[in-house]
Amino acid sequence: GQQVMQIPQYQHVQEGEDFTTYCNSSTTLSNIQWYKQRPGGHPVFLIQLVKSGEVKKQKRLTFQFGEAKKNSSLHITATQTTDVGTYFCAGPSGTYKYIFGTGTRLKVLA
Amino acid sequence: KAGVTQTPRYLIKTRGQQVTLSCSPISGHRSVSWYQQTPGQGLQFLFEYFSETQRNKGNFPGRFSGRQFSNSRSEMNVSTLELGDSALYLCASSPGQGRQRQHFGDGTRLSIL
Numbered sequence: 001g002q003q004v005m006q007i008p009q010y011q012h013v014q015e016g017e018d019f020t021t022y023c024n025s026s027t028t029l030s031n032i033q034w035y036k037q038r039p040g041g042h043p044v045f046l047i048q049l050v051k052s053g054e055v056k057k058q059k060r061l062t063f064q065f066g067e068a069k070k071n072s073s074l075h076i077t078a079t080q081t082t083d084v085g086t087y088f089c090a091g092p093s094g095t096y097k098y099i100f101g102t103g104t105r106l107k108v109l110a
Numbered sequence: 111k112a113g114v115t116q117t118p119r120y121l122i123k124t125r126g127q128q129v130t131l132s133c134s135p136i137s138g139h140r141s142v143s144w145y146q147q148t149p150g151q152g153l154q155f156l157f158e159y160f161s162e163t164q165r166n167k168g169n170f171p172g173r174f175s176g177r178q179f180s181n182s183r184s185e186m187n188v189s190t191l192e193l194g195d196s197a198l199y200l201c202a203s204s205p206g207q208g209r210q211r212q213h214f215g216d217g218t219r220l221s222i223l
Contacts, residue, residue: 001169033211042200042214043153088153096141096165098212100153 002027002093006101019076021104023089032072038085079108114215122221128189131218135203142184147198160206196222
């Protein structure tokens with residue numbers, strides 16, 4: 001069945017360093033969503049990408065959708081302690097169903 | 111606008127029992143999805159309901175079932191609980207038409223002894 005993998009699984013960075021997580025799908029996606037889950041919290045929607053090669057920015061966060069619409073990335077510039085959490089990508093599987101990636105847990109060391 | 115509300119927040123059960131979890135979506139949202147989150151398996155899709163109809167189902171045994179009421183509130187039931195059912199169960203709502211962002215509740219943490 002369809003799989004969505006993320007790498008790395010864990011990432012520790014010093015505050016101020018950059019961070020990137022990559023999302024790879026076994027099938028072409030019509031769109032991709034990104035969520036952030038703080039420790040002890042629930043996933044919170046960050047963004048949705050729809051177009052091939054699309055790049056969107058939210059302050060220090062840059063999201064990219066691959067040309068083949070099978071991969072995506074999230075890049076954080078100059079991480080802060082508030083960026084701590086697990087970042088998930090999610091892609092549609094058929095109709096009315098989203099497959100979540102395995103997640104990347106980010107720790108930021110002050 | 112109130113967010114997605116899940117009750118109870120915590121639940122402790124023993125093997126063989128059954129449990130019912132509740133989810134009240136954001137007002138006006140008609141789609142409710144359920145997910146199981148565990149450290150080893152991540153977020154796994156259970157099922158999705160829209161207008162009282164199950165539109166999609168994940169790869170879980172028949173012990174896992176759900177329903178949705180006319181006011182869009184949803185319940186999830188797990189029968190004959192197993193140790194492996196210990197997890198955080200998350201509910202997410204969306205307006206329901208097309209590919210839309212999902213709004214998650216705080217979840218119900220279920221522990222099986």
